[in-house]
Amino acid sequence: MENFEVVVVGGGLGGLACGVMLSKEGMKVCVLEQHSQIGGCLQSFYRRGKILDTGMHYVGSLHPGQILHQYFKYFGVIDRLRLQQLDPEAYDILVFPDGSRYCYANGEERFAARLVEYFPEEKAGIEKYCGLLRKVGSLISPEVLRSGHISNGGLEYMNVSAFDVINSCTQNETLRNVLAGTVSLHSGDRERTSFYEHGMIMYSYMESAYRFKDGSQHVADALAEEIRKYGGEVRVNAEVKGIEIRNSVARSIRINEDETVSAKYVISDIHPAKMLDLLEGEKVIRPAYGTHIRSLPNSYGCFTTHVLMKPGKARYANSNYYFHNRRDVWSARGEYKGCNLPVVLLSMQPPRTGDYADAVSLLSPMFRQVLEEWADTEIGKRGERYEAMKKRYAEAMVDCVSRVFPDMETQIETVYTSTPLTYRDYTSTLHGSAYGIIKDCRNALLSRIPVRMKIENLYFTGQNMNVHGCLGVCASAAVTCSALLGEEYLVKKIGNA
Numbered sequence: 001m002e003n004f005e006v007v008v009v010g011g012g013l014g015g016l017a018c019g020v021m022l023s024k025e026g027m028k029v030c031v032l033e034q035h036s037q038i039g040g041c042l043q044s045f046y047r048r049g050k051i052l053d054t055g056m057h058y059v060g061s062l063h064p065g066q067i068l069h070q071y072f073k074y075f076g077v078i079d080r081l082r083l084q085q086l087d088p089e090a091y092d093i094l095v096f097p098d099g100s101r102y103c104y105a106n107g108e109e110r111f112a113a114r115l116v117e118y119f120p121e122e123k124a125g126i127e128k129y130c131g132l133l134r135k136v137g138s139l140i141s142p143e144v145l146r147s148g149h150i151s152n153g154g155l156e157y158m159n160v161s162a163f164d165v166i167n168s169c170t171q172n173e174t175l176r177n178v179l180a181g182t183v184s185l186h187s188g189d190r191e192r193t194s195f196y197e198h199g200m201i202m203y204s205y206m207e208s209a210y211r212f213k214d215g216s217q218h219v220a221d222a223l224a225e226e227i228r229k230y231g232g233e234v235r236v237n238a239e240v241k242g243i244e245i246r247n248s249v250a251r252s253i254r255i256n257e258d259e260t261v262s263a264k265y266v267i268s269d270i271h272p273a274k275m276l277d278l279l280e281g282e283k284v285i286r287p288a289y290g291t292h293i294r295s296l297p298n299s300y301g302c303f304t305t306h307v308l309m310k311p312g313k314a315r316y317a318n319s320n321y322y323f324h325n326r327r328d329v330w331s332a333r334g335e336y337k338g339c340n341l342p343v344v345l346l347s348m349q350p351p352r353t354g355d356y357a358d359a360v361s362l363l364s365p366m367f368r369q370v371l372e373e374w375a376d377t378e379i380g381k382r383g384e385r386y387e388a389m390k391k392r393y394a395e396a397m398v399d400c401v402s403r404v405f406p407d408m409e410t411q412i413e414t415v416y417t418s419t420p421l422t423y424r425d426y427t428s429t430l431h432g433s434a435y436g437i438i439k440d441c442r443n444a445l446l447s448r449i450p451v452r453m454k455i456e457n458l459y460f461t462g463q464n465m466n467v468h469g470c471l472g473v474c475a476s477a478a479v480t481c482s483a484l485l486g487e488e489y490l491v492k493k494i495g496n497a
């Protein structure tokens with residue numbers, strides 16, 4: 001039986017980031033990924049020679065000196081990232097049902113100034129909101145890392161809802177909806193989403209916003225290259241089927257049908273409920289704890305329409321568009337042409353050459369209830385009604401974005417679609433949830449997964465632990481690795497990279 005110092009279950013961003021940090025520190029690491037391709041939500045795929053992304057459409061804080069840049073610099077991959085900076089004057093454009101449009105600009109001053117142009121009477125409220133974003137964003141700045149901490153606290157922002165904080169900044173209903181204009185695609189929920197989560201995501205994009213060129217898969221591949229450079233292994237087609245527990249320690253990890261490895265430490269980058277299902281042998285975890293983890297609600301999934309464009313027809317748009325079908329951006333319901341589409345995000349794949357886009361992604365939240373009748377089916381075997389439902393949603397989405405892109409329908413070469421069930425079957429996220437366990441500000445501590453539970457050498461990482469997304473998952477990986485290496489030791493290295 002091969003023996004590693006660390007085995008990481010799951011080769012998504014969280015697992016790969018842990019793999020890089022620990023192998024750089026000289027540990028013998030093995031990352032196990034069930035699929036033939038690493039990356040989890042970073043995976044890209046090809047259709048008709050065009051590259052399409054699954055779960056990473058844009059990221060923030062990637063300018064030198066900003067927090068995500070610092071993480072990727074420490075990981076040793078920053079120079080290999082192929083990046084397209086979004087329009088700094090309008091990285092996000094919100095489009096409301098009455099046709100009104102609002103742009104978010106990069107940099108706190110420009111962000112505020114643009115909003116003040118739309119709402120001149122609301123300068124004080126806009127500045128208050130930006131100041132609060134700054135406070136949350138600066139909780140995890142590179143300076144904080146250099147001081148030896150991953151985060152400077154922030155519990156007071158985890159315990160209040162983004163909805164209430166935004167409303168406390170202004171009485172103006174339109175401005176309230178503009179400030180919260182992207183929440184509905186970032187798992188925003190009126191009652192549960194904390195200002196911490198909202199602020200972390202908003203501040204990061206406000207600092208700078210980038211798309212990955214040539215597909216986000218290259219980020220996962222670069223991280224895997226680093227792991228291998230330091231002597232670690234990244235294995236695909238290696239599904240973990242069981243973990244044997246003895247004397248409160250994870251002793252051996254069963255892979256596929258016939259292989260077993262052992263490790264001093266095991267890190268789980270998969271959903272905690274799925275990890276509990278893998279535990280075998282001694283019953284260390286109390287049934288009540290298992291019931292609690294399994295009962296935590298998960299975010300909705302996403303319906304994605306990948307639109308391949310005819311060559312040279314659709315001019316590349318260097319901004320994201322959020323098309324709202326309800327004025328109230330917090331609403332989870334938004335009937336559009338017989339489909340529930342409260343909001344549709346349009347994000348174009350940066351062209352490899354020239355000014356025309358090859359591919360456009362349209363995304364909308366999709367709830368489990370819509371898919372109940374196909375819950376027990378597999379990819380490719382869900383039947384005609386499922387295909388018809390997907391076609392209906394794809395057509396409604398294209399129609400919805402024609403408010404700004406009236407020629408899109410005639411520029412389409414073909415479309416591919418995926419539902420939360422596709423994500424469930426590819427990345428094993430629970431029910432195809434896009435962002436994992438919902439962190440509930442009404443009970444911030446109970447809805448957060450601690451880095452360790454009762455099994456001494458088993459650690460958690462990934463989007464279920466803290467804020468989801470590229471930045472949240474990198475920060476969680478640092479928390480996980482700090483538990484093995486010591487926080488001050490590790491994060492000073494990250495901060496000073």
Ligand SMILES: Cc1cc2nc3c(=O)[nH]c(=O)nc-3n(C[C@H](O)[C@H](O)[C@H](O)COP(=O)(O)OP(=O)(O)OC[C@H]3O[C@@H](n4cnc5c(N)ncnc54)[C@H](O)[C@@H]3O)c2cc1C
Pocket residue numbers: 009010011012013014015032033034035038039040041042054055056057058059238239240241269270302304363423426427428429433434435461462463464468469470471473
């Ligand atoms: C549609 C969509 C759009 C998104 N857009 C953005 C965006 O624009 N910007 C952003 O920052 N974030 C975005 N996100 C969120 C972001 O992609 C995730 O938060 C992040 O990638 C999660 O990483 P992870 O490592 O926690 O999990 P995952 O990416 O889910 O990785 C888990 C891995 O574990 C593997 N696995 C599961 N079970 C086993 C097993 N038994 N054995 C071995 N391997 C196993 C899976 O195959 C998977 O590769 C988006 C997510 C979705 C779904």
